[in-house]
Amino acid sequence: MSRPGLAAWAFVLPAVSVIGLFFGVPVVAGLLLSLTDFDLYALADLHNLRFVGLANYVHVLQMPLFWRALGNTAYFVVLGVPLSIGLSLLSAVLLQSRLARFKPLWRTALFAPVVTTLVAVAVIWRYLFHVRYGWVNHLLGFAGLGPIDWLGDPHWSMPTIILFAAWKNFGGNMIIFIAALQAIPEDLYEAARLDGARAWAQFRHVTLPLLAPTTLMVSILTVAGYFQLFAEPYVMTQGGPLQSTVSVLYMMYEEGFRWWNLGQASAVAVLLFLIIIAVTRVLMALARKAGAA
Amino acid sequence: MTATPFPAPDAKRRRWLGATALAGAAVLTGCGVRASDRRLRFWAMGREGEVAPALLAGFRAEHPEIDLHIEQLPWTAAHEKLLTAFAGDATPDVAQMGNTWLPEMAALGALEPLDDWLERTPALQAGDHFDGIWQANRIDHVMRGLPWYVDTRLLFYRRDLLARAGFAQVPTNWAGWTAAMRAMQTEVPHPMLLPVNEYEPLLAFALQQDEPLLRDGGRWGHFAGTGFQRALRFYMDLFSQGLAPDITNNQIANLWQEFGRGSFAFYLSGPWNIGEFRSRLPGQQSRWTTAALPGPAGPGASIAGGASLVMFRRSRRKPEAWALIEYLSRPAVQLQFFQLTGNLPPRRATWAFEPLRSDPQVRAFAEQLERVRPAPAVPEWERIAQEMQLFAARAVHEHADPLRVGQALDARVDDILAKRRWMLDRATRAGASA
Numbered sequence: 001m002s003r004p005g006l007a008a009w010a011f012v013l014p015a016v017s018v019i020g021l022f023f024g025v026p027v028v029a030g031l032l033l034s035l036t037d038f039d040l041y042a043l044a045d046l047h048n049l050r051f052v053g054l055a056n057y058v059h060v061l062q063m064p065l066f067w068r069a070l071g072n073t074a075y076f077v078v079l080g081v082p083l084s085i086g087l088s089l090l091s092a093v094l095l096q097s098r099l100a101r102f103k104p105l106w107r108t109a110l111f112a113p114v115v116t117t118l119v120a121v122a123v124i125w126r127y128l129f130h131v132r133y134g135w136v137n138h139l140l141g142f143a144g145l146g147p148i149d150w151l152g153d154p155h156w157s158m159p160t161i162i163l164f165a166a167w168k169n170f171g172g173n174m175i176i177f178i179a180a181l182q183a184i185p186e187d188l189y190e191a192a193r194l195d196g197a198r199a200w201a202q203f204r205h206v207t208l209p210l211l212a213p214t215t216l217m218v219s220i221l222t223v224a225g226y227f228q229l230f231a232e233p234y235v236m237t238q239g240g241p242l243q244s245t246v247s248v249l250y251m252m253y254e255e256g257f258r259w260w261n262l263g264q265a266s267a268v269a270v271l272l273f274l275i276i277i278a279v280t281r282v283l284m285a286l287a288r289k290a291g292a293a
Numbered sequence: 294m295t296a297t298p299f300p301a302p303d304a305k306r307r308r309w310l311g312a313t314a315l316a317g318a319a320v321l322t323g324c325g326v327r328a329s330d331r332r333l334r335f336w337a338m339g340r341e342g343e344v345a346p347a348l349l350a351g352f353r354a355e356h357p358e359i360d361l362h363i364e365q366l367p368w369t370a371a372h373e374k375l376l377t378a379f380a381g382d383a384t385p386d387v388a389q390m391g392n393t394w395l396p397e398m399a400a401l402g403a404l405e406p407l408d409d410w411l412e413r414t415p416a417l418q419a420g421d422h423f424d425g426i427w428q429a430n431r432i433d434h435v436m437r438g439l440p441w442y443v444d445t446r447l448l449f450y451r452r453d454l455l456a457r458a459g460f461a462q463v464p465t466n467w468a469g470w471t472a473a474m475r476a477m478q479t480e481v482p483h484p485m486l487l488p489v490n491e492y493e494p495l496l497a498f499a500l501q502q503d504e505p506l507l508r509d510g511g512r513w514g515h516f517a518g519t520g521f522q523r524a525l526r527f528y529m530d531l532f533s534q535g536l537a538p539d540i541t542n543n544q545i546a547n548l549w550q551e552f553g554r555g556s557f558a559f560y561l562s563g564p565w566n567i568g569e570f571r572s573r574l575p576g577q578q579s580r581w582t583t584a585a586l587p588g589p590a591g592p593g594a595s596i597a598g599g600a601s602l603v604m605f606r607r608s609r610r611k612p613e614a615w616a617l618i619e620y621l622s623r624p625a626v627q628l629q630f631f632q633l634t635g636n637l638p639p640r641r642a643t644w645a646f647e648p649l650r651s652d653p654q655v656r657a658f659a660e661q662l663e664r665v666r667p668a669p670a671v672p673e674w675e676r677i678a679q680e681m682q683l684f685a686a687r688a689v690h691e692h693a694d695p696l697r698v699g700q701a702l703d704a705r706v707d708d709i710l711a712k713r714r715w716m717l718d719r720a721t722r723a724g725a726s727a
Contacts, residue, residue: 040672041716043380044401048716152541240490241541242686257373259676 034266043260056267066268068243069251070275072158076247077226080162084222085215087170092177093203107178111171118168122235125164126151151237154244161232161245168232169225173218180214181207216287220280227276248272332362333613334385336375339368341389341442341600344633352620359613372675379403386608387617389441392429392601397672399432405604407436410615417622421640425597425665432670438601439618440639442630444563445595446493446586447661449570451558453580454481463584467527470587474536477558485559486551487531488542489689492682493596494561497586498524500666501593507706511671512714514706516681517699523589525685525695532689539689549573552581561586563598567654568635583657585664597665599639637662673709680705 034056036042042049060066091110095103113121128134129150137147150160184207192202208215229247233239239246239254246254248268256265337345342365353361364385366374372394378384379401390398398404411417419427422440430438448463455463458476474484487494499506504520507513515521531537545551552560553574560566570581586593602618604611620626627638628646637649637658644650644659668674681702688698 037712039712040376040397040400041712043376050715243683257376260376 030266030269033262034264034270036263038261038263038266040260052263056264057271060264060267060271065243065246065251066248069246069248072245073227073229073247073249075158076162076165076229077223079159080165080226081219081222083162084166084170084226085173085218087166088173088177088218089211089215091170092174092181093207095174095178096181107175110174113168114171116168118231119235121168122164122232126236129160152241154242157237157241157244161229161236164236165226165229165232169222173222176214176218177211180211184210212287212291216283220283223279223283224276227272227279248275331610332360333387333610333617334362334364335617336364336366336385336388338366338371338389338600340634341636342366344630348621348626348630348633349617351626352617355620356613356616359616361617382607384605384607386605386610386614388603388605389600390438390603392426392438392440392597392599393668393675393678395430395437395601395603396432396670396674398603399435399437400672403605403607404437405606405608405611407439407604410604410618411436411439414615414619417619421642423597423639423641423662423665425594425667426599426639426662429597429599429667429670430601438603439622441600441602441621442627442634442636443639443662443665444598444600444637445658445661445665446497446561446563446598447595447657448584448586449552449560449562449566449581450584451552451555451581454484454555454558463587465585465587465592467587467589467593471531471534471536474559475534478535481555481558483535483538483557485531485537486545486548486557487528487537487561488545489539489686490541490682492678492685493563493598495524495528495682495685496668496678497561497593497595498528500596500668501586501588505669507669507671507677507710510717511669512710512717514677514703514710516702516706517696522695522699525688525699527589528685529689529692529695533692553577564637564655564658565635583654585657585661592664594664594666595661597667671710671713673713676709677706680709 035051035053037050037052037056094100095106095110100106128136131137131147131149131152134150136150140146140148148156150156188206188210189202192206197205228249230249230253233245233247233250234253237245239250249272252265252268252272255261255268335345335349336342342363345363345365349361349363353359371391375384375388375390375394375398379398384403395404417439423443426440426443430436430440450463452462454477455473457480458473460473460476464470464473477484499521502520502524504515504518506515506521508515508518516525532539542548548560549569550573551557552570567583571578574581586595588594602621604614604618608614621630622640624638624640624643624646627640627643628649630636631638631643631649637655638644649655649659668678671677684698684702684705687693688695
């Protein structure tokens with residue numbers, strides 16, 4: 001190897017070894033674990049560990065709960081991602097508007113949920129959405145709508161979780177959108193106005209196309225993040241009622257750390273990883289097609 | 294809720310954390326943390342953890358040479374905490390443990406057998422303990438824990454409503470009991486509260502049967518068998534006849550208030566609710582009381598629940614650990630424990646004291662405790678019980694055929710027990726070839 005090559009390797013070696021040790025080794029170990037039946041008995045005595053090949057994967061794919069969890073997660077992603085990104089974009093555009101007053105205050109207020117502790121706000125949300133004492137049902141009561149058992153009814157539990165997650169997360173993407181909006185040259189809008197474009201047309205034909213790369217990036221990050229739904233149901237509903245808020249990651253947690261089936265839990269983790277990769281690939285392909293068209 | 298061993302990580306770190314935790318668990322079994330301190334560590338959960346310092350003041354005075362450390366665990370995290378402590382070689386010397394967890398921890402080899410210690414302690418004998426509770430602590434003929442307090446389920450009921458329907462007391466068999474409930478329906482449309490997300494009532498009905506829930510030494514599920522089928526049919530009939538509403542306990546805002554108001558007249562619950570009903574329904578004390586559970590034909594059995602005290606095999610202060618267990622098992626200390634928490638003592642000697650001896654609402658528990666049966670002693674039981682209730686709740690909701698439900702449940706349970714069968718068969722093969 002040439003001397004510059006050696007020097008380069010020497011420079012990156014510390015970083016590579018740290019990544020290898022704290023990321024590479026665990027990932028490979030997790031992958032290997034998913035090919036064994038590591039469980040409570042194996043924890044007691046490693047002689048009870050069997051290499052089972054792909055049996056964990058076959059088993060997980062045959063579990064009704066896995067498909068249910070995947071369905072719940074898909075529901076969360078399909079509704080939650082557009083809602084969350086839509087909220088981010090809307091608030092970013094409103095904050096960039098020349099009519100808006102006290103911009104720093106609003107920006108801070110809207111960003112605040114992102115930096116609050118999830119467990120603390122989840123407790124508050126549980127009060128807000130309580131079927132009897134919650135303010136949300138109080139307000140609905142004024143409008144003459146019947147009380148909804150937000151977290152106790154299997155039909156409403158996931159929508160409540162989606163609302164919560166969207167509220168908790170939209171601020172982060174909002175900041176990214178604000179930065180992207182500030183990068184759009186003002187003269188494009190001037191040109192559009194000269195051509196007679198009203199506010200909606202300007203948004204539709206200037207803002208949106210120029211935000212496309214940002215939107216793609218934000219969607220990919222949000223989709224990948226939302227597929228890993230865990231903390232919200234863990235804190236708010238423990239997967240209930242009637243398993244309506246069990247997500248794939250929540251199922252993995254239960255399999256692994258409640259029932260100590262680490263082999264199967266690893267298989268779930270690997271499957272989720274593959275699903276996320278596949279979905280982001282599809283998103284990128286769609287974006288490329290839209291860009292080419 | 295916040296005190297979980299795996300705090301909820303933020304979105305981006307989740308996958309990383311998941312992967313490292315999985316790998317870490319495998320690595321941790323190989324290496325461990327050596328705690329070479331001289332403390333005697335005692336883990337207690339929930340309310341018991343809160344009162345442990347007061348309860349153990351006497352022990353500290355008796356043994357000034359022992360440096361006792363009490364650590365409190367929330368119940369929600371206790372199970373995971375015990376398993377990770379075992380994996381990380383950080384188990385305490387003594388711990389409180391729900392007796393349904395004993396088979397699991399015994400399978401891990403984490404628990405010290407207590408038979409030799411018991412033999413050396415004439416004050417602690419099997420005969421003075423309620424039999425079902427004692428049996429729940431014997432796993433494969435070895436004592437793995439000593440009962441600390443007992444928990445079972447029986448009926449809390451509104452005696453005034455029952456009397457108005459023409460019954461002086463709760464009939465002791467299923468047929469009489471359901472007849473009494475039907476007679477009450479004009480006044481109370483759903484006389485019984487039976488939350489479909491609690492597995493204990495169905496388990497109690499199932500333990501009243503003569504057939505076991507698992508067959509062939511805990512190798513296979515036996516939920517399509519006549520015993521469980523009878524219990525499941527009875528359970529489902531309570532709903533289909535409208536005697537109990539199809540709801541979960543999350544849908545009841547204030548159970549005690551509703552009971553006081555007469556929204557329902559029967560509730561299957563445990564000892565802690567005596568204190569709750571007393572403090573939350575002042576001025577209505579004469580209206581309610583407790584009764585042992587009716588059985589298929591005459592007084593029925595119930596669950597042998599409760600918590601035990603265990604000593605860990607890796608403890609290096611076993612004599613001191615046993616001194617602590619022995620202290621907590623003295624009748625006088627158990628009485629003090631009852632006064633602090635309302636937890637019922639497992640020894641008949643303690644039940645000879647006032648107020649346990651003559652309190653009628655508590656007395657029904659003493660009667661029930663003579664008829665308690667342990668759940669199957671397999672490490673997988675907790676999960677099986679959850680599945681059982683999930684299947685039953687769905688069956689109630691969908692008015693499914695009980696036999697089909699039993700067969701589907703058997704398939705699921707056989708799947709959960711697959712590894713256990715392999716382990717047992719391997720042990721037999723090894724025994725045959727040796």
